[in-house]
Amino acid sequence: MLDTAVIGSGMAGTAVATELERLGREYIVLEAGPHQGRAHIAADEGSAHLADPAQDPAFTPFLAQPGTPYGPLSGYRRRVGGRSLYWRGICLRIEDDALREWPAEVRRALLGTDGEPGLYARTEAALRAWSGGTRLTQARTETEEAMAKELAGLGYPAVPTPRAIRTLGQGRWEAYSPVTGLPSERIRTGHRVSAVRKRAEGGYSLILDDGDGPALDARHIVLCAGTVGNIELVDGLVHGQHREPRRYSLVDHVACGMLVVEDGRHGAMESSVHAGFDAPSRSNLIVERQRHGSGVLMDAWAMGEQPPEAASTVLVGDRTSIVLEPPALAALDEVRREQRNLLREFARRTGLKARFREEYVSFDEALAQAEAQPGTAVVYDATIGELDHESGGLPLDGEHVDVAGHLREAPGVAVAGPCLIPRAGAANPSLTTLALARYVVQHMS
Ligand SMILES: Cc1cc2nc3c(=O)[nH]c(=O)nc-3n(C[C@H](O)[C@H](O)[C@H](O)COP(=O)(O)OP(=O)(O)OC[C@H]3O[C@@H](n4cnc5c(N)ncnc54)[C@H](O)[C@@H]3O)c2cc1C
Structure with a gap:
């Protein structure tokens, strides 16, 4: 049985994996899409057009219902690195008014206490170091x-x-992606997890889309399949397959x-x-x-x-x-x-x-x-859904996820990504996603 399986290799999954790597834990990352290089799309003149979903073969809509909010406009970039290879790198902290509605413990962890830098400051420092010390x-x-x-x-x-x-010169640039620092052997491509099931003997089985192969078993799981994907996986784990439609906020x-x-x-x-x-x-x-x-x-x-x-x-x-x-x-x-x-x-x-x-x-x-x-x-x-900033649905200290980012109904299953955000405010989500990835791993047993 695997120690830890991370589902999804986008912004959240690769940030979680970076922390697991740093702590020397045994883990693998399961990614639905293929490996298509780790360069940010803006780094190469030949790939900058991929920012437009209509031109990107990796674009996979969450839903395919034309004319509805979040219809074919918004979705994954189904490949190793996910949307971390597309984002513009805008890093804003969630404003105080919105953070005030977060659980106090998480707010303290983000902002720091008594002169101790919080996860926002630490994440910003890491990003500054990555960019060569530039503010x-x-x-x-x-x-x-x-x-x-x-x-x-x-x-x-x-x-x-x-x-x-x-x-990078000549108008080219790259935004930070945690995927660039991960060892290749940790990432398994073409592994779309369609369901997570509790095993009677302990741990969890991951059911893969291709169906035929044996399920993978793991003691710990971190769900990082994007906001909509995480909601679907949690819903399946908690409520099983035959179920009335369940409602989540987004x-x-x-x-x-x-x-x-x-x-x-x-x-x-x-x-x-x-x-x-x-x-x-x-x-x-x-x-x-x-x-x-x-x-x-x-x-x-x-x-x-x-x-x-x-x-x-x-x-x-x-x-x-x-x-x-x-x-x-x-x-x-x-x-x-x-x-x-x-x-x-x-x-x-x-x-x-x-x-x-x-x-x-x-x-x-x-x-x-x-x-x-x-x-x-x-x-x-x-329009709503066009900005790729979907968040919430599985907020910290909410119905399904506890204040540490773990599923209340499934010990050993943690969640990461913008889905954890209890109140989004106006800020782009990724600085918070990166900071929360550290927070969630810190709280894993
Ligand atoms: C063009 C663009 C510009 C952006 N600019 C900014 C910005 O400047 N600032 C900012 O803060 N944010 C920005 N964002 C938003 C940011 O990129 C996303 O909020 C962030 O990437 C979401 O992270 P995530 O890990 O939840 O999802 P993703 O990065 O989408 O990763 C999810 C990964 O999981 C995989 N996956 C999904 N389901 C499964 C499954 N069942 N099994 C296995 N794998 C699965 C997907 O293939 C994907 O690789 C931008 C997004 C885009 C597209």
Whole structure:
């Protein structure tokens, strides 16, 4: 019997495996997808287009129901490394207001106590060390530095966006992925775990998709199959196969932005500035510039929290679906309204002429309009599920998972990933995912 099996080799699975490796534990990582190299997609000109799910053969939707939230738009990158090889490296801590709703013990572990650095500070230090000692908020381009100064002059608490990236020259960069440090022999590819079953003799059996081979048995399991995948595996373990659909909550981020095509030049490396957190829209404001044809594209976007009282519902039964009830849709509209107010104020302070429409406008539609009217800002929306920030469902100290990240119903089974987040706030999830991976392993017996 294996000592520890980690299911999934994405951001959470490889961060957990890194900790297990450091502690000298016996473990293997089971990954549904193949090994396709460990380079971040932005590191190579030939693979940068994979950021677009439509062009990525590894893209595997969570659900395939067109026209529904989280329909074919959002999903895994089913390969070793998962989405850790696609993320943009934006590393924000969850803001205090949201963290206040976390279990006190976990909050203390993240923030530290009595001068002891917490897991956030330790994770940031590790990311800084990985990037060669550069601060996460170090300006990476001259434009970035100039934008931060300009926005600070307009009253925004602006800093270069904290990112765990290394610049590689010629506009290329890579974001941190824990997969790069893992020994290959620890990762078994093509192993999709379809179910986890308790063994009468102790430990667990992992049922593999290909079915025919013998099940793998392990004493400890860490579920790292992404938020939706973890919910499905936990549901199967706790409720068995023949069951009524069960409900889990899920939250994501909602974004609304403004595009302007400008004259001028920009280097090949994009520039990104974090212009602070806006309380009314519960959003972070990020302003970016990148080369666009013979000019520059400015994208000022607000990314905010899907309010917990307006969470989506994951229904797990024979087939998984994700539903947004009408009150949730109304609450999301309210967030979008506030985000538009934030962008209106941004346009006012920066002296931009902006076209605001209340109805939903996709990024591509807004870009076409912005290209047709250079100098005018055009607003766009990102639908729920589009941002790959799905979280919650199995929150720490919730119905299924205890405060240490272990399944209440199944001793020896731990969970890692954004699914553990009790209150997401506006921050991108991965800094918290990396910090919580350490937390969960620290609490394993
Ligand atoms: C283009 C892009 C940009 C992003 N930018 C940022 C950013 O700047 N900042 C930020 O914080 N976040 C960002 N994210 C989000 C971040 O990447 C995700 O939140 C994070 O990767 C989720 O980690 P995870 O381990 O839960 O899932 P994943 O990284 O998706 O890993 C899940 C892994 O499990 C495997 N798997 C699933 N089911 C099974 C099974 N049953 N058996 C075996 N294996 C299985 C999958 O194949 C996959 O490899 C971005 C995402 C994308 C796509």
